[in-house]
Amino acid sequence: MQKQYNKKQTELNMKVGQRFPLTIKRLGIDGEGVGYFKRQVVFVRGALPGEEIVCEVTKVHRKFAEGKIRKIRKPSDQRTEAPCVYYDRCGGCQLQHLTYEGQLQEKKDIVRQAFERYTKINLDKLSFGDTVGMEDPWRYRNKSQMQVGNADDSLITGLFQTESHHLIDIEKCIVQHPKTDEVTRTVKKILEELNIPAYNERKRKGIVRTIVTRVGFETGEVQLVLVTATRDLPKADLIVQRVNQRLPFIKSIVQNVNSRKTSVIFGDETRVLDGKEKIRETLGELNFNLSAQAFFQLNPIQTRKLYDLAKEAARLTGQEKVADAYCGVGTIGLWLADGAKELRGVDVTQASIDDARINAEQLGFDHAEFETGKAEDVLPRWAKEGWKPDVLVVDPPRSGLDESLLNTIGRVKPKRLVYVSCNPSTLAKNTNELVQSGYKLDSLQPVDMFPQTAQVECVARFVLQK
The missing domain is CATH 3.40.50.150 (Vaccinia Virus protein VP39)
Structure with missing residues (x-):
């Protein structure tokens, strides 16, 4: 989180577990509610501007505090129910509890705040x-990068919980193109059937780190990238064969090797296992070729x-x-x-x-x-x-x-x-x-x-x- 605070402050008079009423003044750049308790900045995940809440302090830093909502005394009229079942744990989205109209308004305000804070421009x-904004603000992402891990002797694929290394098993992500969900679920099952192990970052053992899927919205072409910790991918031919049988719409199957201890997804070496090296996507009247690591707007x-x-x-x-x-x-x-x-x-x-x-x-x-x-x-x-x-x-x-x-x-x-x-x-x-x-x-x-x-x-x- 990018926290802003009064530079003259040197110490916070707060303790973890302390509770107090708090009025939320605005959204922070990471989507958290921002309030002031005795002129001290408090950031509260899930709180919205205009809300009156009871806040419980969860972390005290030198010049700001973080808290959680214990009770909403006065909710925002822009508050809504988040439709995603993973929303309270997954760190991928921050504003599903805010109506889309409210999101658009607050994002303009976030820009205004930045310029008021750092410039003198009116x-x-x-x-x-x-x-x-969008007419339909769901299922818009053309690329997913789902981490692979283990839980109860089974493979899981998903995203890390907010501010942790706990992997949440995600079967369906409602901001992703549906085909990325289908590919991830199917490939996970194929890896389980063939006993291809997930990479364990702590033990530095295992094979598959990430399943990356990119979809051409206009062309329908799909690319699968298996990011592995080793160049050797056991049963690669069988993996390709089963992917082609169950996901015939995939045009490119690629392996990327990343043996480093890093949170960066891709390594330096990429090789095509089957199909084309690149997929095509169309924007307006323009066609683009996209290799596995090429940047393209999501x-x-x-x-x-x-x-x-x-x-x-x-x-x-x-x-x-x-x-x-x-x-x-x-x-x-x-x-x-x-x-x-x-x-x-x-x-x-x-x-x-x-x-x-x-x-x-x-x-x-x-x-x-x-x-x-x-x-x-x-x-x-x-x-x-x-x-x-x-x-x-x-x-x-x-x-x-x-x-x-x-x-x-x-x-x-x-x-x-x-x-x-x-x-x-x-x-x-x-x-x-x-x-x-x-x-x-x-x-x-x-x-x-x-x-x-x-x-x-x-x-x-x-x-x-x-």
Whole structure:
């Protein structure tokens, strides 16, 4: 949890088990309710803004406390019953107890809070839209990553309980595409039948760590990835044979080897066990090839809206040179390509660049080039060679833009910057640095890419001041 608190506070006058009435003022960035007891910050999972609760302290930190709801004295009119049977244990969703209308409102407020906390920008004086939501905010995720473990001498697959290493066996996840559930259940049964053991992280023994399934919403193509701790996968041929018999819609069966002691899902080695190396997905009129580790947005329905907003923010006339600094398989850049004079993309992952080049070629975009490397290294070199972007598109990880890339942007100075953010806090912090480099925040549009969770994406447009 990202906690905010008064820096002057040095000690909390609270104890674990202490109970007191608490009014919830807002949602925190991780979806927890935020209240103040004797001017001290308390974070309560499951509490909603406007609610009056009895809180019990569960953890006391140096400058904030965490608590749980003992009683709701005055519930929010936006409170609803969470439909998922795992919701009170699973850490995948945080807001199923909040109506979808309420989620959209609170996500805009989370963005506003971030900018109020980290910047002096008045969002009311620029274009700041309401959160763009979904008509049906369920079954939207095209990729599942279910951990494999043991319980009572049986295999289980699921997600870890919040803030623990306890694996919850999940038969059905109602934010996942139904085929991912079907694949996970069937593959788990096949592994049990063939006595293929789950990997035990503590004992460093066993084989299968994770079952990863990706579904092409539009194409219907499905890829199965078995992440294993060892290169040797016992009875691999039998596994493939039974998967093909029971799940004939799977087009690609892949093994990824991850022998490291890490929470990162994928290792460095990937090999195809059967079928194609990549599956296809369609966004609008564009087709994309996706290898096992290629980044692709998890909500294809909202992705089209997100990319349309990015294209609108870019304000292309057909004469601009466009650079995509975190291009992945080329999705955002290629979405903008028909409005650009030239397109260049850069990404650190070679497999993604390979896919991007193939995607551009198949789409007929001969004015698009992609290169492997760090944007902060490649952009200055392009500039030295005489190629400077008029429009720069960035879609960084939750950590935001690092200092070296921010410095590079300040030197290269594209006329417009389109920032696609998955973390309002780092976007707000980066906004301060971009303003110091001569940019003005012109518009800000929240997008709900992950309904039922506390995450919110934003498309921000920055304009270089003359």
